[in-house]
Amino acid sequence: MSALAHQRLLIVTGKGGVGKTTVSAALALGSARRGLRTLVCEVNTKERVTTLLGRPEVGPEIGSLEENLWSVDVRPTEALREYALMILKYESIYNAVFGNRLVGYFLRFIPSIQEIVMLGKILFHLREKRPDGSWRFDRIVIDAPATGHAITFLSVPQVVLDTVPPGPLATDATWMRDLLIDPKTTGSVLVSLPEDLPVNETLELHAALTAKIKIATAAVVLNGFIAPRFTDAERAGLPPELAEVARVHELRAHLSAEAETKLRTLPAPLTRVPRIYQAHFARAAIEAIAATLAPLLDGGRP
Ligand SMILES: Nc1ncnc2c1ncn2[C@@H]1O[C@H](COP(=O)(O)OP(=O)(O)OP(=O)(O)O)[C@@H](O)[C@H]1O
Numbered sequence: 001m002s003a004l005a006h007q008r009l010l011i012v013t014g015k016g017g018v019g020k021t022t023v024s025a026a027l028a029l030g031s032a033r034r035g036l037r038t039l040v041c042e043v044n045t046k047e048r049v050t051t052l053l054g055r056p057e058v059g060p061e062i063g064s065l066e067e068n069l070w071s072v073d074v075r076p077t078e079a080l081r082e083y084a085l086m087i088l089k090y091e092s093i094y095n096a097v098f099g100n101r102l103v104g105y106f107l108r109f110i111p112s113i114q115e116i117v118m119l120g121k122i123l124f125h126l127r128e129k130r131p132d133g134s135w136r137f138d139r140i141v142i143d144a145p146a147t148g149h150a151i152t153f154l155s156v157p158q159v160v161l162d163t164v165p166p167g168p169l170a171t172d173a174t175w176m177r178d179l180l181i182d183p184k185t186t187g188s189v190l191v192s193l194p195e196d197l198p199v200n201e202t203l204e205l206h207a208a209l210t211a212k213i214k215i216a217t218a219a220v221v222l223n224g225f226i227a228p229r230f231t232d233a234e235r236a237g238l239p240p241e242l243a244e245v246a247r248v249h250e251l252r253a254h255l256s257a258e259a260e261t262k263l264r265t266l267p268a269p270l271t272r273v274p275r276i277y278q279a280h281f282a283r284a285a286i287e288a289i290a291a292t293l294a295p296l297l298d299g300g301r302p
């Protein structure tokens with residue numbers, strides 16, 4: 001069984017700029033190709049998944065990208081509105097109860113409300129069923145925020161449970177927390193680059209997610225990997241300028257190998273994603289990365 005074949009919820013996180021959105025897009029594309037109805041969620045950020053996949057933007061409403069693949073940019077105002085409407089049922093009552101000013105007030109002053117309604121929306125879709133009883137989405141991929149924000153975001157059900165009295169909000173926070181900490185449902189995918197800071201942050205993130213929030217690490221992706229290319233003998237035979245280029249390449253390959261050794265201490269399979277050299281980083285790159293990640297996705301259904 002491969003590492004990510006069975007989890008319905010994949011949470012992709014890591015240090016800022018390491019390739020979280022890229023890996024999310026590739027995992028979502030790969031899942032959709034395997035026949036899983038897949039939703040990829042961005043969280044309150046400038047929408048990028050659709051652009052990377054060469055599709056028009058979808059915004060805060062779920063939009064279809066291609067066969068088996070949907071995307072949404074989850075934003076707090078819309079998520080709060082959906083949450084409130086679920087309770088209040090009718091748009092007219094919602095409008096009467098929440099003026100725009102009041103929505104702004106809630107989002108700014110109630111601690112954790114942004115996170116809980118955004119995470120709640122995503123996890124709601126994870127439980128949603130079609131009329132025939134099958135899941136609306138077989139798999140959801142969250143392009144989660146970077147390290148510190150991801151920890152805040154994912155801790156929020158427990159934080160709410162620790163602070164609010166029993167009631168509807170606590171009930172929602174309970175099922176949300178239980179879904180997140182169930183390793184059969186949820187796994188994190190930690191993305192790193194072959195550099196010291198991202199690697200150390202990945203090790204810390206793993207510790208925080210598993211010990212504090214109790215979310216299992218399902219896979220580690222070493223993005224931007226550079227493989228060795230030249231033997232010493234080949235380098236010795238090169239003219240000086242080219243020898244220098246080759247030396248720098250081998251140095252970077254060495255840093256990639258060092259990063260891999262450190263990340264392999266984590267109790268989850270590691271996949272290397274090569275550094276891709278393309279003037280325009282877009283669909284073709286995501287296709288190539290999806291192919292590299294195939295062993296993580298093959299061989300099972302959630
Ligand atoms: N394997 C790769 N090879 C070459 N370039 C890459 C690779 N992966 C990502 N990139 C480049 O790095 C940039 C940052 O990637 P991406 O947006 O996925 O990172 P991120 O972790 O989502 O960033 P942020 O923290 O800002 O959300 C991309 O725009 C892309 O150009």
Ligand SMILES: [Mg+2]
Nearest residue numbers: 020021022143
């Ligand atoms: Mg991103």
